[in-house]
Amino acid sequence: MRLNGIEENITSSILESINANSIENWILTGLQPVSGGDINEAFALTLSRPSNSNAENSSQRKIFVKLNSRKNSVFFKSESIALELINLSRQIKCPRVISRGEVGDFAYLVLEFIPLNKKGDIKRFAQELAMLHANNLSKNGYYGFYENNFIGATPQVNTWKANWVEFFAQCRLSTQLKLLKKKGLSSRDYQKAIGLIDELPVFFENYQPKASFVHGDLWSGNYAFNEQGDPIIFDPASYYGDHEVDLAMLELFGEPGEEFYSAYEKCFPINQGYRYRKSLYNLYHILNHANLFGGSYYSQAMSMVDQLISFARKF
Template identity: 40%
Template sequence: MWSEIEQRIGEALGRDFRAARPTPVSGGSINAAWRLESGDDAVFVKTNRSDALDMFEAEAEGLTAMADANGIRVPQVITHGLADGKSYIALEWIDLRGRGDWAGLGERLAQMHRQTADTHGWHRDNTIGSTPQPNRQDADWCRFFADQRLGFQLDLAAGGGGNRQLIDAGRRLQEQLPALFNGYRPVPSLLHGDLWSGNVAFDPAGNGVLFDPATHYGDRECDLAMSELFGRFPDPFYQAYASAWPVDPGYPVRRDLYQLYHVLNHGNLFGGGYFRQAEGMVGRLLAEI
């Protein structure tokens, strides 16, 4: 497997690439991760079963779309494919540090969100974590989110560990969703899609780096809401973002809605307290309506 991956990397880089023994990289829960070194070249490689190739292809396209937006730094895609029955993606190796310019990251995220499309969704489906994420394009954001985000997760929960009270309340919320969008019509912005603290780091120059995207076009508030769910970003991030592109006054309520999508997804992946948390969020949103 490794000799074939090295060959593909070399072809993509336009020079010979022969690595020593791959070094495991910790931190991920879905894929195996590795560092390959050949001379002055270092490459980050993720591997998985052959049926994960579609996930890597979507990741490559998402990173490329974000890079083309000239906003935030993302790892450059080198190559991806199948090798000896395994799927893989090879990316630029970036030395990541824990601290950097949060205000600059906020400004550049707003710049990336200025990249817009005619419809919400994307030209292909992808994944949120290891869960399929449908992206059928729709000009109506409220309908898109009701069907392909909230409704899709409720369907999974109904077939898994979600209790009847959660599902029934979630369906009521799905039907009444337009009430949370009175006077607010978001443009389809280019989104990272899974913008939590674990998918953000800084390069040696202090520039923000985003990775592991679930890219699509949608309401920019989705990225902001996710950034507040599992460890809120520092205040300079939000202050700089709002200076570059002010946030609608109704965001605090819709933040709960957009976070609900991810909490439901975690319930469908891991069960336990996430469904109880989701039930409370649905109740608060119905109370707002």
């Protein structure tokens, strides 16, 4: 879906959903496309108070709008659930959900607009992420989530499991491998990867992770800082799992630095086995990239499988 702008019926629906919970009736006075995503269309909308308004607060506000086709409205439902839970935790900032809805052939998600910077208080980011992980645990200790969601555009299975290794095997690696097999993964490579799943218990000897609330897709493009330098996380694919999955992905396409890990560990100690498991956890995302984009991600995934099997069989 590509749009040159938002059609009038869409903006009218968005404004109606905003004004339903507002004293003032905001009007649209500006619209700017926002780049950066490859799944949704995104816009920054400028809203103004009517000229006859007596409000003493600012006469303008900005909001952030994501658009997708109506058939993909479930994307926004799962994202809004995760964002609301993060905000309720009061541990780390994320955009506030204002509204979501459907109009015509489209679905939309309206979020608080936060001007973002790539530089900020990395130590505070580490501390707040650690507190999110440490203090927001699954109520029954199970791994999973209230419903399935998405990792990028790929469905992410979140069936509740009492055992983390079982959850990661069945709901993460196995689901990606089955999808990749349908897209041409050879039987030989598929069986090899299934062999890695059989070796998973080796990576978890003497380690039973808590079922922590995780962002789930925490690469360097999904966190930033506001104008005050406060950390902001966004575009979650959340569930309850091992907190190490977020730490691992932070290293997948970048490196937050030693200051980050030092600050994080003071709030939530990192098990020494993490250095072996991080490649295992990032295999899930490389498999997903292979499913989404193909190309070199296929060979990268199989190289990771070979390395992980080699490591597991040394023990």
